[in-house]
Amino acid sequence: MIEAVGLAKRFGPVEAVSDVTFTAGAGRVTGLVGPNGAGKSTTLRMLLGLVTPDAGTATFGGTPYRELLAPGSTVGAVLDIAAAHPASTARGHLATVAALAGHARVRIDQVIDTVDLRSFADRRVKGFSTGMRQRLALATALLGDPAVLVLDEPSNGLDPAGIVWLRTFVRDFAASGRTVLVSSHVLTDLEHSVDDLVLIDRGRTTWTGSLAEFTAHGTTLEQAFLALTTKELTP
Ligand SMILES: Nc1ncnc2c1ncn2[C@@H]1O[C@H](COP(=O)(O)OP(=O)(O)OP(=O)(O)O)[C@@H](O)[C@H]1O
Ligand SMILES: [Mg+2]
Incomplete structure (x- = not known):
């Protein structure tokens, strides 16, 4: 299980992440969703020990990434494809x-x-x-x-067949009891692949819960997402 509690990170004058708290459970696909600049990549980088948080903790099964005994066979991550x-x-x-x-x-x-x-x-x-x-x-x-997979905007650059393939892949990966955390700035990208949603806006988690709870109010995903990110309505 991935657990982030009260994560915060400032880069000079920019408060990239101010308060991010969520869990991503085993056997589930969790989507980290928010508009461009919301703090998704910074959050994932803090989880993976690539950016040191100013506050808060990020752990895998209770252990921070940097203290994992076998990080490469515990967590697999794709943050940047140009390596x-x-x-x-x-x-x-x-x-x-x-x-x-x-x-x-x-x-x-x-x-x-x-x-x-x-x-x-x-x-x-x-x-x-x-x-x-x-x-x-x-x-x-x-x-x-690895038992945990962390993917930052994995559908960028994939064609429709690739997107369907990726969706099946992450679903199968989670179905084997493993954990997937996947980010996107497009909620509809994830509607067929995630079990749980973590919404992030301007550096804060604004909503967490299951996809079923998110759409339980009769709104479409898009309406619910816009309502939460513009704070005009609560679904
Ligand atoms: N190393 C850095 N130095 C300065 N500012 C940064 C750095 N990394 C991120 N930021 C800033 O922090 C904020 C959040 O960036 P982040 O990349 O985490 O957002 P994001 O949600 O991943 O956005 P996108 O959907 O565009 O990928 C932005 O304002 C960004 O400019
Ligand atoms: Mg990003």
């Missing part, structure tokens, strides 16, 4: 990461199959489309066979 060397092939990149992190070599072919990148696994990364890069980044995150 592979342009001259390496997808397979070469996966082999390098697996060697550095001490993951079994057999995982390389397994993740290539999992994310369906076999047809371009031996091509150089510099010629990859955004969707191919997304799949490679996801494959890299899965090398350690």
